[in-house]
Amino acid sequence: MAKRCFQCGNINPKEISNLYGYDVCHSCKSKIGLLKDNTLRKHILSYEKVRETVPENSTYKEEVDYRLNFMEENYIRQRIKLLHIQERLKEIG
Numbered sequence: 001m002a003k004r005c006f007q008c009g010n011i012n013p014k015e016i017s018n019l020y021g022y023d024v025c026h027s028c029k030s031k032i033g034l035l036k037d038n039t040l041r042k043h044i045l046s047y048e049k050v051r052e053t054v055p056e057n058s059t060y061k062e063e064v065d066y067r068l069n070f071m072e073e074n075y076i077r078q079r080i081k082l083l084h085i086q087e088r089l090k091e092i093g
């Protein structure tokens with residue numbers, strides 16, 4: 001199956017790479033705002049600094065894990081809700 005950028009629909013195979021299971025073209029990839037390692041190191045340090053005074057706070061890694069999990073659960077909830085609306089519209093619309 002031909003690769004297709006999930007966002008803009010670009011199908012030029014030379015411009016598409018796979019990121020974590022998603023096909024993305026170079027142009028759309030550059031607009032996602034992927035963080036550089038130096039920025040990540042700053043985030044780690046700022047979380048560690050807070051943990052010096054509030055040790056029970058999460059580490060940066062824990063926070064990222066939490067956000068990914070929360071986002072996935074929220075995505076599924078919203079998708080179920082919309083699929084239900086779509087199904088009901090077929091019935092009553």
Ligand SMILES: [Zn+2]
Nearest residue numbers: 005008025028
């Ligand atoms: Zn694209």
